[in-house]
Amino acid sequence: MPGCDAFGLGPVELAAAVQAGESAFSELQRPWRWRAGAPALGARIGERVRALGAELPRVALGRVSADGSHKLLLELPGHADRVEAVHMPRAVGNGRVTLCVSSQVGCALRCDFCATGELGLRRHLTAGEIVAQILVALHALGPRHPGELTLVFMGMGEPLHNFENVARAVGVLNEPRGLGLSPRRITVSTAGLVPQIDALARLSARPLLAVSVNATTNAVRDELMPINRRYPLELLVAALERYPLRARERITVEYVLLAGVNDAPDDAARLADLCAGFPHQINLIPFNARPGSRYRAPTDAALDAFARALLARRPSIVTVRRSRGRDIDGACGQLVAARASA
Numbered sequence: 001m002p003g004c005d006a007f008g009l010g011p012v013e014l015a016a017a018v019q020a021g022e023s024a025f026s027e028l029q030r031p032w033r034w035r036a037g038a039p040a041l042g043a044r045i046g047e048r049v050r051a052l053g054a055e056l057p058r059v060a061l062g063r064v065s066a067d068g069s070h071k072l073l074l075e076l077p078g079h080a081d082r083v084e085a086v087h088m089p090r091a092v093g094n095g096r097v098t099l100c101v102s103s104q105v106g107c108a109l110r111c112d113f114c115a116t117g118e119l120g121l122r123r124h125l126t127a128g129e130i131v132a133q134i135l136v137a138l139h140a141l142g143p144r145h146p147g148e149l150t151l152v153f154m155g156m157g158e159p160l161h162n163f164e165n166v167a168r169a170v171g172v173l174n175e176p177r178g179l180g181l182s183p184r185r186i187t188v189s190t191a192g193l194v195p196q197i198d199a200l201a202r203l204s205a206r207p208l209l210a211v212s213v214n215a216t217t218n219a220v221r222d223e224l225m226p227i228n229r230r231y232p233l234e235l236l237v238a239a240l241e242r243y244p245l246r247a248r249e250r251i252t253v254e255y256v257l258l259a260g261v262n263d264a265p266d267d268a269a270r271l272a273d274l275c276a277g278f279p280h281q282i283n284l285i286p287f288n289a290r291p292g293s294r295y296r297a298p299t300d301a302a303l304d305a306f307a308r309a310l311l312a313r314r315p316s317i318v319t320v321r322r323s324r325g326r327d328i329d330g331a332c333g334q335l336v337a338a339r340a341s342a
């Protein structure tokens, strides 16, 4: 059982693998009990896990943003690959943290505005690598209580392209003998893989759903997000309209605003209409301009006009995400760790 595989096992599977009591799972999945000096495991579980050859990712580089975000560059055992996680404290002193994690090395979907997409897909992360990535980040930076953690699959990769491993990881993270992280504290963000959205709806530990829409006509979305050619807007919207939601649950619609491409008031009106058939909140994300990209960030005036046009069309919850970690390349669309390690 090489590398991180042990971290992707449930309590019964792990107990069988290490021929130990199910307490082994609790020890493995509760990083605040590990010894200081990350990432060293506590002595007893350390012996069991070392006997399996299991290892944790190593934190190769932790850069701190002026806004308090940490970007963790994680070396995966047994591979040359690196992935990134971004640790974002909500506000000074309240202990709550949003952790943005990766599901793949690179990404196959090649959205035109995204730095990760430029890499292409190198490989899927295993469930153990996904869970270990989270445990290492928690061990290094907290929080110590899962009730203070919000997890978002918005790092490198398209999580629903790696459906089996992401679903398994969510199940392990949800296990009460481990972290006990509620699926309602986990958001999976997709570019719009329709069959996998339907599959996500059938999970017993079903996380929250976010969808990157980013365009309001198929012509523009085909250009920005090639996945639209396979699952155009009408199929995507139909999947969102049939998606089962719990009480007070909404689908998060993400919309990256690109100056002169998708930020006109007419786009806002069409976006409101696309979302009319399902409970939602719309998250507007001004593009993070970066060297080499042909896209530009919208002006503040265009952003304001877009938000006003959205609300004028239909009542809705609209938020503007001011990206965290922009100065450390930890913001949306800036995660390119694999290239740095190439």
Ligand code: SF4
Residues within 6 Å of the ligand: 107, 108, 109, 110, 111, 114, 115, 116, 117, 118, 155, 156, 157, 158, 190, 191, 333
């Ligand atoms: S935006 Fe998401 S789905 Fe699109 S290429 Fe980037 S990582 Fe992949």
